Amino acid sequence: MSFDISKDIETAEKWAKVLGAINSGEMPPEDSQPLPDADKAAFLQELSGRMVTARKILSDTGGEITMRRLNRREYANTIEALLGVRPDVSDLPDDQGTAGFDTAGASLFFSSDQLEQYLATARRSLRLAISTKPSGKSKTVRIEPEDEYNERYAAAAEQMRDSSRRAKAFLAQSERPASDYGILDAYSAKKKQHAEWLPLMESYLARPETKTGATLIMTIKQGGYTRIRFPVLHAHDDGEYIIRVRAAAYPDAEDRLHYLEFTGGQGKTRKLLGWRKVTGTLDQPQIIEFPISHGLGQQNQIQIHQRSHQDRADKNLATIDMWENGIGTPPGLWIDWAEMVGPEAKQGDADSLCDFHYGDVRQDLRRFATKAFRGTAPGEDYLDRLVFHYQAGIDQGLPPDEAIIDPLAIVLSSPSFLYLVESKTEESSANKTLTAQELASRLSYFLWSGPPDEELMRLAREGRLSDAHVLQKQTERMLSDRRADRFVRHFVRQWLEIERIDMFQFNGVQFRKFDNAVRANAREEIYQTVHHLIDEKLPLGRLLQSDFVVINDLMADYYDIAGVEGYEFRAVPVDDDSIRGGLLGTAAFSAIGSDGVRSSPVERGAWVLRHLLNDPPPPAPPNVPQLSRLAGQHLPARALANAHQEQPQCFQCHQKIDPIGFGLENFDASGQWRDEEVIGIGKLKYGKWTREKRFAIDPQGTLPSGESFADFLELRESIALQEDAFARGFTEALIEYGLGRPYGFTDDPLAESILQQTKNKQYPISEFIHALVQSPSFQSK
Known part of the structure; x- marks a missing residue:
C-alpha cells in the first residue's frame, strides 16, 4: 500500500481502516508477534498526522465557492x-x-x-x-404585588396548619382510617404533620414590608418563585416597552440574590432577558428601569423574579437551607411596585x-x-x-x-x-470578479448576517463599491453598526465553540453561584471582549493575555473584582498576577472544558491546541478500549488522564493534550479558583453528596514545544507568546466563515497575505477583516 495517503480517496479510506484496526487492538492478530508499544505509538502518531493532512488536501475545494x-x-x-x-x-x-x-x-x-x-x-x-x-397608544400597567401574594401566602399557611393538625390527629389514634382526616395514608400523614415549609410562609407574612410590597422567595410548595407577572403581550402589541420596578435589597442575603431577573415568553418556553442589581435599601428603595422590545407576531409575558438555576437546583438549595435555618433560602429582594409602560413605535x-x-x-x-x-x-x-x-x-x-x-x-x-x-457566465468562473451588487451582498452577509442596506446598494448601483477606498470606508461603517454584533456572536460562537457552555446542566448545589445569570453573562463576556478589541483596534493577542477584563457588575461579583457598578460591559483593569485577563481565565472557557460536574483536562487541553495554538490533535479514534479497570474508583483528573496514556493508541495525542489541561486544573468546572479537587462520593440527595474526597492540584506540565510551566500563570504567559500561531488559526477560521467554504491548502497564500498585512500593526481584529474584504478571493466568485 502506498503511504502517500493524500493522493486519492481510495488510498485514504484503506489507511483509515488500518488506523481503526490497530486502535481497536484487532491488528496484529493474536497469533502474530505483538507490536512493541513504542513502535505502535510512533507508527500511530505518524499515521494520524498523515490522515489529518490527507483530510485537508482531499477536501480542498480549490477555492471554489x-x-x-x-x-x-x-x-x-x-x-x-x-x-x-x-x-x-x-x-x-x-x-x-x-x-x-x-x-x-x-x-x-x-x-x-x-x-x-x-x-x-x-x-x-x-x-x-x-x-x-x-401600535396602540402607550399606557402604563401597574402591579402592587402585595395584593396577590399576601392573600395567597396567608391561605397557604392556613392550609399547612390545617393539614398538620389533621395529620397529627390521625397519627394519635388507630381506630379511624386516614380518609376520615382527609389524608391519603400514614406515610403522607407523617410528612404533613411537620408542615416543614410553614415557617417560610409565616416569616413572609410577619415581615412588615410585605404589607406594602412583595419579598422574593423560593416557596417550594406554592409554585416556585415569587414572580411579578405582567399581562400577556399579544401579536399586535409590538413596540418598545419600559419596565420600572421600585425595589430594595436585604443586606444579609447572598450577593447573587441582589439581582432582579427578567424573563419573557410563555409557558415552558421562557427566555432570559437580563438582570439588574439592586442597591437600594428598605429605607431608600430605588427605581430600576429595564427596556424590552416586543416583536410583531410574538406572544410574550414579562416576569420579574430572583436569579435562578436550571432544573430543580433552586428547590434543592431551598431545601438544604431550610435544614440549616428552619426557613429556607433567605430572601434577597423586596419589590414595592412594578409597572410596564408602552408600546412606543419600534425604529x-x-x-x-x-x-x-x-x-x-x-x-x-x-x-x-x-x-x-x-x-x-x-x-x-x-x-x-x-x-x-x-x-x-x-x-x-x-x-x-x-x-x-x-x-x-x-x-x-x-x-x-x-x-x-452569484451569476455564472460562459467564461470560466474561476477568479471571476463579483458584480458590485453581489459584492454588497457578500459583505453584508459576512458582517451583518443580513441583506445590504440602502447606502451599500446605492454605492453598488453607482459602481463605486469596488473602489478599494470606498470599500474600506463601508467596511468600517458596517463594523460600527449595531448589526455587526451578529458577526461577533455567530463567528466567535462557532470559532471558539461557545455553544458548549449550554451542553451541560451544572449541579446548582455544588455550583451555587453558577446560575443562569452567570452562564449567560459569561458567554456575553467573550462577545463583549471581542467587540472591545474591534472598537479600540486592539491586538488579537489580548485574547491570550491582557491587563483588563471586559465585565459588568454581575461578572465582577462572580470574579470577586471590586468597584464595578452597572450592567453595561466595560474594560476593567486587572493586575499582572490576576488569574483573569485572557480567554483561559474566563468562566466560559472553564465551563466549556467540563461536563457540568468535573473539569476535563483533556477537553481543555484539546481546546487550547485547536483554538489558541493552531495545532489541533487528530480526532479521537472511535474504537479505543474503555478503561473499565477504573470503574467505580474516585480518582483525581490527573490520574484519570495519565491512565489513558498507558494505551499506545492514546499516548500519541494525550502526551500533547493532557499537560496543558493539568495547568488549568486550578479552575473548577464553573471557573472558580481552587487549590484542591473535590470529588463527591457516597449518597446523592438534593444534589449534594454525603461524602467527598479531596486531592491537591498539581498544575505543572509541558507544552508540545517542550517548554515547561509550574502553574497557570506560567502556562498562560507561554501560550501568549504563541501569538503568531493564534493569528494563523484565527485567519483560517475567518476565511472559512467569510467565504462560506472549508479552508483548504489553496488558501495558504491568502492567509499569508492577511497575516503579513496585519502583523506589522500588531494583529488588530478589524485589520484581519479589512484584509480579507479587500482580497481578490473575497471579491471573486
Whole structure:
C-alpha cells in the first residue's frame, strides 16, 4: 500500500481502516508477534498526522465557492429587514448541525419539504406584516404585588396548619382510617404533620414590608418563585416597552440574590432577558428601569423574579437551607411596585407593505421582488406568473391584501431570495470578479448576517463599491453598526465553540453561584471582549493575555473584582498576577472544558491546541478500549488522564493534550479558583453528596514545544507568546466563515497575505477583516 495517503480517496479510506484496526487492538492478530508499544505509538502518531493532512488536501475545494442558501438565522434577519416581522423559523432546518461554520454552502442542503416550509413561513410572516396596525397608544400597567401574594401566602399557611393538625390527629389514634382526616395514608400523614415549609410562609407574612410590597422567595410548595407577572403581550402589541420596578435589597442575603431577573415568553418556553442589581435599601428603595422590545407576531409575558438555576437546583438549595435555618433560602429582594409602560413605535428600516397600491400590482411586485432579490430585477415572465397568482386570488373573491400573499410568498421562496446568487457566465468562473451588487451582498452577509442596506446598494448601483477606498470606508461603517454584533456572536460562537457552555446542566448545589445569570453573562463576556478589541483596534493577542477584563457588575461579583457598578460591559483593569485577563481565565472557557460536574483536562487541553495554538490533535479514534479497570474508583483528573496514556493508541495525542489541561486544573468546572479537587462520593440527595474526597492540584506540565510551566500563570504567559500561531488559526477560521467554504491548502497564500498585512500593526481584529474584504478571493466568485 502506498503511504502517500493524500493522493486519492481510495488510498485514504484503506489507511483509515488500518488506523481503526490497530486502535481497536484487532491488528496484529493474536497469533502474530505483538507490536512493541513504542513502535505502535510512533507508527500511530505518524499515521494520524498523515490522515489529518490527507483530510485537508482531499477536501480542498480549490477555492471554489458553492452557491449557498441563507442559513436559518440569515433567513430570519432578511425577512425581518424586508417585512419588519421576525419570522418563526423553528420548522426550518437547524443549520448548526452541519460541520464547520453554518455559512458553508456545501452543507446548506435544500429539499422539496423545505420549500413547503419556506412557503408556510413566508405566508405567516406576510399576513402579520400586511395586517399590521399602528401600535396602540402607550399606557402604563401597574402591579402592587402585595395584593396577590399576601392573600395567597396567608391561605397557604392556613392550609399547612390545617393539614398538620389533621395529620397529627390521625397519627394519635388507630381506630379511624386516614380518609376520615382527609389524608391519603400514614406515610403522607407523617410528612404533613411537620408542615416543614410553614415557617417560610409565616416569616413572609410577619415581615412588615410585605404589607406594602412583595419579598422574593423560593416557596417550594406554592409554585416556585415569587414572580411579578405582567399581562400577556399579544401579536399586535409590538413596540418598545419600559419596565420600572421600585425595589430594595436585604443586606444579609447572598450577593447573587441582589439581582432582579427578567424573563419573557410563555409557558415552558421562557427566555432570559437580563438582570439588574439592586442597591437600594428598605429605607431608600430605588427605581430600576429595564427596556424590552416586543416583536410583531410574538406572544410574550414579562416576569420579574430572583436569579435562578436550571432544573430543580433552586428547590434543592431551598431545601438544604431550610435544614440549616428552619426557613429556607433567605430572601434577597423586596419589590414595592412594578409597572410596564408602552408600546412606543419600534425604529426600523423595513419597507411597509401598506405602500402597495394594488392599482398597479405589477409595479408593486417588481419593486418588492427587486429588493427581496437584493438588487436584481425579476424577469418579465416571472412577473407575469406572479400577477397571474394575484389575479386568481381576486377572481376567487379574495380582498387585495389576501390575494397578494401567495405571489409575495413565492418571491420569498424563490432561489433568488433563498440563495446568495452569484451569476455564472460562459467564461470560466474561476477568479471571476463579483458584480458590485453581489459584492454588497457578500459583505453584508459576512458582517451583518443580513441583506445590504440602502447606502451599500446605492454605492453598488453607482459602481463605486469596488473602489478599494470606498470599500474600506463601508467596511468600517458596517463594523460600527449595531448589526455587526451578529458577526461577533455567530463567528466567535462557532470559532471558539461557545455553544458548549449550554451542553451541560451544572449541579446548582455544588455550583451555587453558577446560575443562569452567570452562564449567560459569561458567554456575553467573550462577545463583549471581542467587540472591545474591534472598537479600540486592539491586538488579537489580548485574547491570550491582557491587563483588563471586559465585565459588568454581575461578572465582577462572580470574579470577586471590586468597584464595578452597572450592567453595561466595560474594560476593567486587572493586575499582572490576576488569574483573569485572557480567554483561559474566563468562566466560559472553564465551563466549556467540563461536563457540568468535573473539569476535563483533556477537553481543555484539546481546546487550547485547536483554538489558541493552531495545532489541533487528530480526532479521537472511535474504537479505543474503555478503561473499565477504573470503574467505580474516585480518582483525581490527573490520574484519570495519565491512565489513558498507558494505551499506545492514546499516548500519541494525550502526551500533547493532557499537560496543558493539568495547568488549568486550578479552575473548577464553573471557573472558580481552587487549590484542591473535590470529588463527591457516597449518597446523592438534593444534589449534594454525603461524602467527598479531596486531592491537591498539581498544575505543572509541558507544552508540545517542550517548554515547561509550574502553574497557570506560567502556562498562560507561554501560550501568549504563541501569538503568531493564534493569528494563523484565527485567519483560517475567518476565511472559512467569510467565504462560506472549508479552508483548504489553496488558501495558504491568502492567509499569508492577511497575516503579513496585519502583523506589522500588531494583529488588530478589524485589520484581519479589512484584509480579507479587500482580497481578490473575497471579491471573486
